[in-house]
Each structure stands twice: as C-alpha cells, then as structure tokens.
Amino acid sequence: MFSNIFKRDDLMEYDLRKKFLAELVGTFLLVFFGTGAAVGAALIVHSYIPTGAIGALGGFSEWLAVSWGFGITALVAIYAFGKVSGGHINPAVTIGLLVTKNISLKNATFYILAQFIGAVIATLCVFSVFGMDGVLIGALGANAPGVGISYLQAFIGEIIGTFLLVLVVMGVAVDKKADPGIYGLAIGLAIGISLTVLGPITGGCINPARGFSPIIVDFLAGGVNLLIYLPIFIIGPIIGSIIAALLYKYIAISNNE
Incomplete structure (x- = not known):
C-alpha cells in the first residue's frame, strides 16, 4: 500500500547515523528560524506578555x-534533507508514520531523539543571539495559551493543527499515488496556514520538539515558567498525528484497493 518517499530505495543508501544527523540539523533549522522570527516580532513590538503567548503580540x-x-x-x-531521512523534522510526524508502519521503531526512536536535540540546540542559539531580551520579551518563542484561551481550547487547537499537517504528509509524501515533487511545498503550506490560525490560540506549535525546547530553556534562563503547558504541546500534537495517520490510512486503503 504505502510505497512512498519514506521508503524509497535511495533512502537505503544512508545509514542511521546520517539520518540522525539530517533530522537533527533539519529540526535545528526549523526551530531556530521559526522561533527566531517569533522573538524578533516580539522585540519589534516591544511588548511583554506574561503568559508568553507570542501569538498575542502585535498585529496580524x-x-x-x-x-x-x-x-x-x-x-x-x-527538500534539503528529504532524500536522506524523509525530512520528518517533527516527532509528531515520525509517530504518525510509526503507527502506520511506515518507519521502524528503531529508526523512529533515533529520529525523535535527534529532533529534540536539534530543537534544544536551536533554542540555545536563539538565546545566544537575542540574549536576555529574547528571554524576557520574547520568551525565546515559547508557546502558551493566548489571552482568554483555556487549557482545553489550546489542547484541542494543537490536536487539530497537527491533524492537518500529518494528513497532508500522508497524502503527499506517504500515499503511493502522491507526486513526490510537491511534497515539501504542500507540507510547508500546511504548516503555514495551521500556525496562522493557531497563533492567537497557542502561539502555534504542532511539533513536540519545538514546543518543548523554548519552554525548558526559557525557564532555565530565568524567564517565565510555562512548564504547566508542556502537555498541550507534546501530547496534543501526538494525538492529532495519530488520528490523522490512521484516518488517512483507512481512507486510502478503502479507495485504492
């Protein structure tokens, strides 16, 4: 059923060490430039939100x-690392592929470890670039529920946002009928629209590694304590991913067999 970019023959040319490094660097780039943009926006607006909800900063x-x-x-x-590791750069994506048997447990474990390490290194680099202003004004890009948003609302938002992302991953990068040439573009667009909507709700996460690293590093650096919100940004995306992956597998099998 699933003859896809994550199981292409050319991926077999790379050993697990290279895939580990590709996932680490890919996640590093995502978190550094993504949360760096969030901190930069916060500094431009120069408004500190005690909840750390970056999505509430400034204008649209x-x-x-x-x-x-x-x-x-x-x-x-x-596109840079897809040919090496598949370019997951998100533990939720890896877990979705794991539950649909598109990646082995061994590889998934190493991928997720690499993603979290890459995310933490990226946040440390954001800290080194922006300094304490990045901690106190931008919360290093940490996520938290927006003003007037409950814990449950934020949790549901992250489930739905990740659901969209993984559904697109399954459709454009996993399904055997997918066009491999557009998968990176489609996934990038899915992330962009998802985070646009989730901005004022959660600050936009849909990635457990991205959610974990700024909250932890910001707290250790003397910033706001957002540890209570970690389950939203770790468990929420995982739930959304599993639902999307299993649903798409069911739909695709029904239509293609």
Whole structure:
C-alpha cells in the first residue's frame, strides 16, 4: 500500500547515523528560524506578555511573518534533507508514520531523539543571539495559551493543527499515488496556514520538539515558567498525528484497493 518517499530505495543508501544527523540539523533549522522570527516580532513590538503567548503580540502582519517563517523553513529543510531521512523534522510526524508502519521503531526512536536535540540546540542559539531580551520579551518563542484561551481550547487547537499537517504528509509524501515533487511545498503550506490560525490560540506549535525546547530553556534562563503547558504541546500534537495517520490510512486503503 504505502510505497512512498519514506521508503524509497535511495533512502537505503544512508545509514542511521546520517539520518540522525539530517533530522537533527533539519529540526535545528526549523526551530531556530521559526522561533527566531517569533522573538524578533516580539522585540519589534516591544511588548511583554506574561503568559508568553507570542501569538498575542502585535498585529496580524507580525504573526504572518512568524507562521510563514516556520512554513517556509520547513519547506526548504524538507527538500534539503528529504532524500536522506524523509525530512520528518517533527516527532509528531515520525509517530504518525510509526503507527502506520511506515518507519521502524528503531529508526523512529533515533529520529525523535535527534529532533529534540536539534530543537534544544536551536533554542540555545536563539538565546545566544537575542540574549536576555529574547528571554524576557520574547520568551525565546515559547508557546502558551493566548489571552482568554483555556487549557482545553489550546489542547484541542494543537490536536487539530497537527491533524492537518500529518494528513497532508500522508497524502503527499506517504500515499503511493502522491507526486513526490510537491511534497515539501504542500507540507510547508500546511504548516503555514495551521500556525496562522493557531497563533492567537497557542502561539502555534504542532511539533513536540519545538514546543518543548523554548519552554525548558526559557525557564532555565530565568524567564517565565510555562512548564504547566508542556502537555498541550507534546501530547496534543501526538494525538492529532495519530488520528490523522490512521484516518488517512483507512481512507486510502478503502479507495485504492
């Protein structure tokens, strides 16, 4: 059923160490440039939101820059490293492929480890570039529910946002009928529109590694304590990913067999 870019013969040319490095660097680029854009927008607006909800900062144009900064970075990183590791750069994507048996448990474990390491290194670099202003004003790009948004609302938002992303991944990069030439563009667009909507709700995450690293590093650097929100940005995307992957597999099998 699933003869796809994640199982292409040329991926077999790369050993797990190279795939690990590709996922680490790809996730590093995504988190550095994405959260860097968020911190930059916060510094431009120069308004500190105690909840750390970057999506509440400034006007819509600033948030568009952040959300599409993530989308465009994901697009280029996927095209850069897709031929090596498939370009997951997101633990939620890897888990979705794991539950549909498109990646082995061993490879998935190493991918997820690489993604979290890459994300933490990226946040440390954001800290080194922006300094304490990035911590105190931009919260290093950390996610949190927006003003007036409940914990449950934020959780549901992250589930739906990740659902869209993984549904697109399954449709353009996993399904055997997909056109492999457009998969990076389609995934980047899915990330961009998802984060545009989620901006005022959660700050836009849909990636457990991206959600984890700024919250942890910002807290350790003396910023706002957002640890209570970690489950939203780790568990929420995983749930959305699993639902999307299993649903698409069911739909695709029904239509293609």
